Amino acid sequence: MSKIKVKDGTEIYYKDWGTGQPIVFHHGWPLSADDWDAQLMFFLQQGFRVIAHDRRGHGRSSQSPTGHNMDTYAADVAELTNALDLKDAIHVGHSTGGGEVIRYTAKYGKGRVARAVLISAVTPIMVQNESNPDGVPIAVFDDIRNNTAKHRSQFYQDITLPFYGFNREGAKVSQGIRDNWWRQGMMGAINAHYECVKAFSETDFREDLKSVDIPVLVMHGEDDQIVPYNIGANAMNFLKNGKLISYPGFPHGMPTTEAETINKDLLAWIRS
Known part of the structure; x- marks a missing residue:
């Protein structure tokens, strides 16, 4: 397992495969690098x-x-x-990872980041x-915090339904996808997941977005029940x-x- 130790002693786990221009993937709450399997391959x-x-606090990194x-x-x-x-890198973030991408790019990315991608991202600000x-009213995030603190195992099963749109009429439910979300979530630390709710819901990324000059692709589903489309597209x-690509x-x-569609569109934009 590949890890680096950052300044405060926390160990950050990472996967690093292949050669060529680097693409760095940043996962959402409360998951891990494994959530990017379809894109990594x-x-x-x-x-x-x-x-x-x-x-940190997620997956195989230090709790x-x-x-x-x-x-x-x-x-x-930045330490990783x-x-x-890594230079001339493309940074791709999903959900909370989108916020991480734009904050990293704004503060540390000059000379290192070529492009950034925000997929279903929490930017510019959720609360x-x-x-x-x-x-989104703060009460929604308080409910997420409460369920994470007191009913995490069951909550991490229940949330997969709106997360993947499996609660929509006619949706084809994949139990494997649901199980994999739960597996990743339960690998992480409850304290990290609890505190991350504040990070993804209350962090204001508006100045970060304004300060970035590189090309940024925004990809957002119009039926996103976690980060509403009107927030992400903003x-x-x-x-x-x-550039915005919206998905009805x-x-x-x-x-x-929808990995086939997302991967195809992302590749086309990278090569454009």
Whole structure:
């Protein structure tokens, strides 16, 4: 298993396969690098170097007592990319990972990041407040916190239904996908997952988005029940060099359920 030890002693697990231009994949809450299986295989076969890490407190990385906030997540990524000496890299983030991508790119990416991709991402800001009246009420995130703290195992089974759109009429439910989500979630630390809810829901990425000059692709499903489409698509209002691809009927977990479409569109944009 490949790991690096960051400044506070936390060990960050990562996969690093292939050669060529690097693509770095950043997973969502409360998952791991394994959530990118369909993309890692596809882009490896297309001749790219593919890298995916487990966020601190998630997957096979250390179950650290502290650092479960977006600034530390981005700093961890900076240490990983420095250790691997990644340049001209494409950073792809799903959900919480999208926030991690844009924070890392804004703070550390100059000279290292060529392009960024936000898939079903929590950017620009999720929670409803005075400056974001169309956001999601804090009570929704309090409920996620409560269920994570008190009923995690059952909650991690239940949430897979809206996550993948399996609760929609006519949906073809994959028990394997549901089981794999639960497996990944239960590998991580409950404290990290609890505190990460604040990181993905309350972090304001608007200034990060404004500061980024590189090309940024925003991909969002119009039937996303986790990060509503109107929130994710709003990132375009802050980007200098953004492109939006919207997907009618696609769910939050579309990199898994709609991997063929997502991979094809992502590859086309990278090569454009």
